[in-house]
Amino acid sequence: MIKNAKRIQKGKIVSFIPTGEYYFKKGIKAYHRHDLLKAKKYLNRALQLEPGEPMIACQLAIVLAELGEFENSNRILHHILEDLDPELVECHYFLANNYAHLGFFKDAYHHAKLYLELDENGDFAEDAEDLLELLSFESDESGEELYQQEDLIMKHEQARELLDSGYIPKAIELLSEVVGEYPEYWSAHNNLALAYFYLGQVEKAEAILDRVLEQNPGNLHAMCNKMIFARYQGHLTYAAEILEQLKKIKPLLSEHQFKLGISFALAGEYELSYFWLKKLYKSDFYHDGLFYYWLSYSAYFTGNVSFSKNIWKKVLELNPEKEGFEPWNDENTFHGFESQAGSIFQKLESDYVEERLFALFLTSVSSKKEEILTSKRLFQNQKLTTLEKEYISLIRSGKPSRTADAQEIAELFYENYQPIGTVEAGLYLMWFSVFVELMNQGVSLKNKRAWAGAVEYVWHKLRSEKVSQQEIAGRYGLSAATISKYVKMVSELLD
Incomplete structure (x- = not known):
């Protein structure tokens, strides 16, 4: 032995x-x-x-x-x-x-x-002192004027993160500042177009992309965004035309390969997405959470399941809140913002009241409702006004308040628009913007279905989507005269 x-x-x-x-x-x-x-x-x-x-x-x-x-x-x-x-x-x-x-x-x-x-x-x-002296010499502006300028590149990165989290109005504010300072900073223009698109302002978004392509022909990010916009609006023939152009592009820059890989994934072209993202994975390209997320998805839907699961471990290391969003977990189901406590908390701390109200609606339909309502982060939130505190009481105990009408109308949307992704978020943000204006003017919300129908119609029109007032009226059980009347009121409130 x-x-x-x-x-x-x-x-x-x-x-x-x-x-x-x-x-x-x-x-x-x-x-x-x-x-x-x-x-x-x-x-x-x-x-x-x-x-x-x-x-x-x-x-x-x-x-x-x-x-x-x-x-x-x-x-x-x-x-x-x-x-x-x-x-x-x-x-x-x-x-x-x-x-x-x-x-x-x-x-x-x-x-x-x-x-x-x-x-x-x-x-x-x-x-550092030598660099400051050199910079003051290189610039036409004084050192003090330079010092007072914001770090615009950091703003752009921050705006991209806000955009990915559905924190749209603040992202627009930051991106507008960036493009104002650097008119030829095309990446910021493209992200600003995405932000307006998510908010439902499609014409404004497409005008930005057209301007980018006019001044910077062949801009890959603008072309990718054009394709994505067209698909979301149901313009599949036009999207396919752009997709064919993108398939012919063989970019050398890592950032362009990354954008192409993600765009192909969004278009359901997982083979091409996997090709570009796996190529970057083998290189020394800096990998972040977003990169690993789409690499895992493209790997899974091309049959590389084992590799996808290994990559997903990196996704969770970098973004633990993505747990439950695995491509193999109910693969045909998208989990919206309502399932993301981190995103809800971020919106609750927004500078915009409509975004905070939207976050509270997300809380009301979230599987993490109790976690959010009992958190210290909510209690310590200094931005919440009396209106939002009333809304919290409504969600907690059903206590009647001015926000009950807003909740009921948002619930009408939720019957057809769930889970709530970045595109759908635009509808809810539009509604809560209208609601805030109505509260400021002391307007009663007696005909809730009329308000819901009118907001939905305006949202579709802003997105250049073909929908008639008659169609919306039928969906909400309204007369043609009623929907027309309320559409006019919503449009005036949003002007």
């Missing part, structure tokens, strides 16, 4: 499981040898294994900057400061350098100045 045990022990295989620290050290060694491509490869792997480690992320950002990938570097540096470690103030100095290289001198000045304020005796203090 002893001999057999020794034989087994001698033949035992010790498995080697590399850690983030292992690849980090390899990356640092490669960096010191000036082998930047290997450094990037090892540090990317280290960050995949330990996505919450700020030092790994920071070192990767430094390497990316030295390779000239300034935008990817900036994305990581902002992620560190916003999500991982706000105390890692050196990131502001690195951002300043990157923005200077990109030609965004106002942003560079902002971060260099901020770094010196936060760590006046830091390791990069002298370098």
Whole structure:
């Protein structure tokens, strides 16, 4: 027995499981040898294994900057400061350098100045002072004027996140500021078009895309958005024409490949989506939660189930709130904002009353209703007005209030428009905007079905969707005269 045990022990295989620290050290060694491509490869792997480690992320950002990938570097540096470690103030100095290289001198000045304020005796203090002097010389504006400018690139990233969460009015506000400052910052124009589209203002959205394509012909993001808009509006022939054009494009830039991959997924072209996203996965492209989300989906719907499930683990590491949204979990069912507590809380903290009211309606139909209503985050929310507090009481106990009418009308929409995605959210936001105006004017909501029908009709018309007043009247049991009267009132309230 002893001999057999020794034989087994001698033949035992010790498995080697590399850690983030292992690849980090390899990356640092490669960096010191000036082998930047290997450094990037090892540090990317280290960050995949330990996505919450700020030092790994920071070192990767430094390497990316030295390779000239300034935008990817900036994305990581902002992620560190916003999500991982706000105390890692050196990131502001690195951002300043990157923005200077990109030609965004106002942003560079902002971060260099901020770094010196936060760590006046830091390791990069002298370098930051030299950069400030150079920036003041390069710019026609004074240093003080530069310092007062907002970091527009950060605003754009923030706006994109708000857009993805259905936080539309605030996203529009930020994106409008960005395009006002940088008229040729096409990415911001494209996202602004998406925001207006989600809000139901289709003509305005398409006018923005047309302007982008006129001034920047062949803009891939604008073409992709055109295709997506057409599909959502049921213009399938036109969407197919654009899709055929997109299939012929072979972009070299990683950002363009990413956009193409997501657009193909949205169009149900999962083979093409998987091709581009898997190509990026094999490269050193910076992977975020959105990337892994669509990679998992495209993998699943092309039969790569095992790979999809492995990738989904990364989705949950980066975005735990996505649990339950797996492509194999009720694959034909979309889970809307009402199932996302994080998104509801974000809307509850909006600066816009209609968005807060919308969030409370989402709460009323959410499977996480009790979690939201009993949370400290709700109790500590300083933005809630008397109107919203009445709404909370209505949801909790059915206590009668002015908001009962708003709830009943929103419930009429919910019979046909659920789950609530980004497009559907526009209908509810429109209704709560109308409701706020009606409350301000002291108007009674006696004929709830008429108000619901009128709002739905106006929403369809703003989205350039073919629908007649007679059709809506029939759906809500209204006369032609009644629907016409209320449509006129809704249109006037929205002007």
